[in-house]
Amino acid sequence: MTRTGDNMPREQVAASTVLVLGEALIDEFHDGPVVGGAPFNVARSLAVLGAPVHFVxxxxxxxxxxxxxLESAREYALPVAGLQRDARRATGRVSVLESPDGGHRFQIHADAAWxxxxxxxxxxxxxxGWLYFGSLAQRSPVSRHSLRALAKRNRGPVFLDLNLRPGESLRELAAESLMLADWVKVNEDELAQLQAWFAPDGVAALMARFVLTRLLVTRGAQGFELFGPGGxxxxxxxxxLQPQLRDTVGAGxxxxxxxxxxxxLGRSLTGTLGLxxxxxxxxxxxxxxxxADPVVLSTWRAALHALPAAEA
Structure with missing residues (x-):
């Protein structure tokens, strides 16, 4: 099966850019605001790591x-041409409810600009190139329609960073999102929920049902696992180990x-995953x-660019 409308599967199409669509917002911690939103976090990291990225x-x-x-985008050298301005609605806000062990819960305020x-x-x-999206930005019909329109136009591979949150039409939203994706990233709890909904027989059945090329499962302090064809x-x-744990916001x-x-950038997959x-x-x-200072990440950029090229 192909998803490009031609004879070449999307996972074989050369991709050298990343189009990121989703929320940019303010995380309100007890000690002050921090700019966030999963897609915005990903886009800023991509920019500072030297990958061509366009954030919508x-x-x-x-x-x-x-x-x-806007200030944070410019600090991270992320182009702002894709940031639309809304005269009627405010920039998104999230109240971050922290726990002593570094964990957190989010209270996401409704009807934001994103x-x-x-x-x-x-x-x-x-x-x-690559199209990245998550599930949160699809909570409203307008942004959901825009994402679907971009996905239809896209000829490169699609990366879904699924993030299931209470209060959404979760099963339907998950199924529709998975059908658009080639690569999917989930945590252990999300994987268990997807299997309960769609594939009780396991990872292979889930990947086959939605024609997924790769499935990445992150397990926090227990690491990660990447699944390929046939599960x-x-x-x-x-x-x-992180001996100086502050919080886990943005780790995924x-x-x-x-x-x-x-x-x-065409780097070794094993080397990239370890990094x-x-x-x-x-x-x-x-x-x-x-x-706060993007210069801190210069060593990560150097390490990424020093990795060997991916095998043909």
């Missing part, structure tokens, strides 16, 4: 939160960004999803 989102026209988003992302006009190259385990790694986004950057695992652990030692 929507923020308020003049509110203080929008100014913080719920109303319009279908953008894009240069052709952005329809030939076969292709790669994996143990967790990386960091893993995704490093993986996508390596795929985009992504370590990068995610490093982010757990920071407050929020990224360091």
């Amino acid at each position: 989102s929507r923020i308020g026209a003049e509110d203080a939160a929008a100014a913080l988003v 719920d109303h992302i319009e279908v953008p006009e894009l240069e052709p190259r952005w329809a030939e 076969r385990s292709m790669d994996g790694g143990a967790g990386v 986004d960091a893993f995704t960004a490093m993986l996508l950057a390596g795929l985009c 992504a695992n370590r990068y995610a652990a490093a982010i757990c030692g920071l407050r929020g999803p990224l360091p």
Whole structure:
């Protein structure tokens, strides 16, 4: 089966860019605001890691939160041309409820600007590379329609970072998202839920049902595992100890960004996965999803570009 409308499966189409669609928002911690949103975290990391990235989102026209988003994008050298401005709705906000062990829960405020992302006009190259999206930005019909429209145009591989949250039409949303995807990243709890809904016989059945090329399962402190054709385990790694744990916000986004950057730049998959695992652990030692100073990540960029090229 192909998803490009021609004779070449999308996983075999050369992809050297990443189009990211989704929310940009403000995470409100007890000690102050931090710019976040999983797609925005991924896009900023991609930019600083040296991968060509175009970020599509929507923020308020003049509110203080929008100014913080724009400032952070510029600090990370992320182009802002894809950031739409909304004169009626404010930039998104999330209240972060923290626990003593570094974990967290989110209270996501309703009807934000990113719920109303319009279908953008894009240069052709952005329809030939990777398309990244998650589930949260699909909570509203407007942004969901825009995502579907972009996915239909896209000829490159599609990466779904599934993030199931209470209060959504989860089963239907998950199924529709999985049908658009080639690569999928989930955590252990999400994998268990997907199997309960769609494939009680296991990973192979889940991947076959939705014609997935790869399935990445992240297990926090226990590491990760990558599944390939037929549900076969292709790669994996143990967790990386973070002795100075601050919080786990953005750790999964960091893993995704490093993986996508390596795929985009043609680096060794095994080397990229190992680096992504370590990068995610490093982010757990920071407050929020990224360091305040992007220069801190220069060593990660150098490490990624030093990896050997992927085998043909």
